Amino acid sequence: MNEIRVLSATGILGSGFREDSLKRGMALRPDFIGADSGSTDPGPYYLGSGERLFSDSAYKRDLRLILLAARAAKIPAIIGSACTAGTDGQVQLLVRIACEIAREEKLNFKLATIRSEQNKDYLKHKLREGRIRPLANAPKLDEAVIDRSAHIVGMCGIEPFVEALQNGADVVLAGRSSDTSIFSALPVMRGINPATVWHAAKILECGAACVVLRKYPDCMFATVRNDSFIIEPPNPEYRCDPASVASHNLYENSTPYELVEPSGVLNTFSAKYEALSDRAVKVSGSTFARSARYTIKLEGAELAGYQSLIIGAVRDPIILRQFDSWLEGLVRAAKDRIAAVFGADVEPQYRLDVRVFGKNAAMGPLESDTSIGHEVGVLFQVTADTQELAAGLIKSVSHIAVHYPVPEWTGLITSIAYPYSPAELHRGATYRFNMNHVVEPATPLEMFHIDYQNV
Amino acid sequence: MRKLWEVTKLIRSKNSGPFELTFDVIFKDHATYEKVRDAKLINAQWFAKTYRLQPEVVSIINYDAASAIKITIPRPAISGDVDDTDVFGGQQYGPLVDLEVP
Numbered sequence: 424m425n426e427i428r429v430l431s432a433t434g435i436l437g438s439g440f441r442e443d444s445l446k447r448g449m450a451l452r453p454d455f456i457g458a459d460s461g462s463t464d465p466g467p468y469y470l471g472s473g474e475r476l477f478s479d480s481a482y483k484r485d486l487r488l489i490l491l492a493a494r495a496a497k498i499p500a501i502i503g504s505a506c507t508a509g510t511d512g513q514v515q516l517l518v519r520i521a522c523e524i525a526r527e528e529k530l531n532f533k534l535a536t537i538r539s540e541q542n543k544d545y546l547k548h549k550l551r552e553g554r555i556r557p558l559a560n561a562p563k564l565d566e567a568v569i570d571r572s573a574h575i576v577g578m579c580g581i582e583p584f585v586e587a588l589q590n591g592a593d594v595v596l597a598g599r600s601s602d603t604s605i606f607s608a609l610p611v612m613r614g615i616n617p618a619t620v621w622h623a624a625k626i627l628e629c630g631a632a633c634v635v636l637r638k639y640p641d642c643m644f645a646t647v648r649n650d651s652f653i654i655e656p657p658n659p660e661y662r663c664d665p666a667s668v669a670s671h672n673l674y675e676n677s678t679p680y681e682l683v684e685p686s687g688v689l690n691t692f693s694a695k696y697e698a699l700s701d702r703a704v705k706v707s708g709s710t711f712a713r714s715a716r717y718t719i720k721l722e723g724a725e726l727a728g729y730q731s732l733i734i735g736a737v738r739d740p741i742i743l744r745q746f747d748s749w750l751e752g753l754v755r756a757a758k759d760r761i762a763a764v765f766g767a768d769v770e771p772q773y774r775l776d777v778r779v780f781g782k783n784a785a786m787g788p789l790e791s792d793t794s795i796g797h798e799v800g801v802l803f804q805v806t807a808d809t810q811e812l813a814a815g816l817i818k819s820v821s822h823i824a825v826h827y828p829v830p831e832w833t834g835l836i837t838s839i840a841y842p843y844s845p846a847e848l849h850r851g852a853t854y855r856f857n858m859n860h861v862v863e864p865a866t867p868l869e870m871f872h873i874d875y876q877n878v
Numbered sequence: 879m880r881k882l883w884e885v886t887k888l889i890r891s892k893n894s895g896p897f898e899l900t901f902d903v904i905f906k907d908h909a910t911y912e913k914v915r916d917a918k919l920i921n922a923q924w925f926a927k928t929y930r931l932q933p934e935v936v937s938i939i940n941y942d943a944a945s946a947i948k949i950t951i952p953r954p955a956i957s958g959d960v961d962d963t964d965v966f967g968g969q970q971y972g973p974l975v976d977l978e979v980p
Binding site: 463465466468558559560665669670672673674675676679691774776783785786788790791792804853854856 | 892894896937943954961965
């Protein structure tokens with residue numbers, strides 16, 4: 424029977440998995456090991472700055488076990504969305520780590536790297552041609568936005584992975600990739616029904632996330648055939664049931680029925696989920712419709728400024744009784760003081776925001792219960808064009824806030840509890856996601872660069 | 879009267895990409911799910927009022943396969959932007975927890 428066996432090492436490279444689970448997965452003779460290494464979840468900082476979510480040691484630990492297992496079994500290892508955002512620098516970092524591992528473990532392999540960062544002139548050209556379209560809730564995109572971006576990546580489909588595998592790559596380290604493409608490339612290349620493959624890939628890309636109770640990150644295993652796939656966790660402590668596997672379609676997706684990929688749309692409306700045992704689930708019945716136009720999703724991030732903060736707490740019931748008006752007066756006084764010290768023309772170079780913990784710090788404008796209790800936390804946040812300016816401005820805020828009066832008390836009051844000396848914290852650069860668009864490339868490969876080396 | 883948290887396995891919120899926020903209400907048993915679904919207890923009007931939004935921006939999808947109701951809204955701020963409050967979007971489900979279920 425035509426089938427592909429897939430071992431997903433973990434939901435995100437660097438978060439870990441049990442060594443024993445990987446061994447059990449390998450005993451099931453997978454055709455390849457895949458792992459996603461990225462996410463936009465932790466925010467725009469990683470795309471903007473090129474920094475990564477986990478430590479180099481964490482990436483190295485996970486990648487070492489994957490490479491050792493894959494080379495021992497002579498099967499490909501495929502990693503996508505390198506080191507959080509999948510920028511060229513983050514791919515390079517993962518390549519460096521892979522080379523270190525190869526040296527230390529005396530491994531030899533053909534390495535393919537797929538770079539996903541985008542050329543700004545290419546994107547401007549596509550924009551002028553009308554071949555860039557906005558997705559839901561997208562901000563405005565023009566040439567200035569493209570110019571301002573610190574990094575722009577395109578989310579590749581299966582085609583660059585297929586190209587690399589067909590050219591004999593043993594290990595593929597890719598920049599930004601659709602999570603599911605990492606797991607779909609090889610099965611589609613081997614001729615398995617794309618509908619089954621893409622659905623299996625959606626379940627696999629989060630590692631053990633589809634189990635009934637996920638206590639820690641771990642591996643997942645799937646056997647993918649034309650008419651169905653079987654999902655079963657290699658870890659004996661874990662189990663899947665039809666509801667847990669079906670529920671996974673809800674995760675981080677605006678609809679459980681559709682998954683849009685570069686080449687088409689997976690539809691799970693008619694999918695059937697059957698228990699094969701108390702821990703394995705068989706899934707069948709999804710469909711995959713090819714899109715008329717092939718599209719690549721863009722992700723971009725630009726600098727939003729530099730931040731300095733103060734965190735404090737207010738406990739005085741007299742202040743809390745009139746908290747909103749007290750805070751409003753305080754902010755006005757702080758801005759006046761800033762204008763007096765730095766000049767009126769500093770105004771367009773900064774913004775001052777206040778977060779009130781114990782009132783609406785979690786939900787902001789979505790919060791309808793803005794009542795407060797016996798204590799609130801206050802976070803003053805200055806965002807300015809330079810870190811030096813932010814650091815200067817926050818000092819003015821700090822001094823105003825700590826002595827801001829209420830009419831009931833006479834004399835000098837100290838109105839905020841600061842836990843730190845100095846009260847200020849400096850956060851450095853902060854970034855903003857600035858694109859939610861798709862491009863229509865002439866071919867699925869033209870936006871990506873594949874390089875090979877023998878390691 | 880039971881509260882929504884008492885009849886669900888999980889109520890959660892999460893980013894669906896940096897520009898959307900999605901809520902999942904996953905019921906313990908299919909019968910209760912069907913009752914809540916058919917009574918349209920979680921509807922766009924109610925959700926919009928609870929979250930101070932316009933009903934037109936609220937999308938609600940019933941997902942029988944997992945006995946779940948999904949609600950998706952545009953994010954009030956882009957994830958991680960200067961005025962965002964919750965980068966992962968993970969702490970937005972609070973107002974759903976104590977909804978009364980017949």
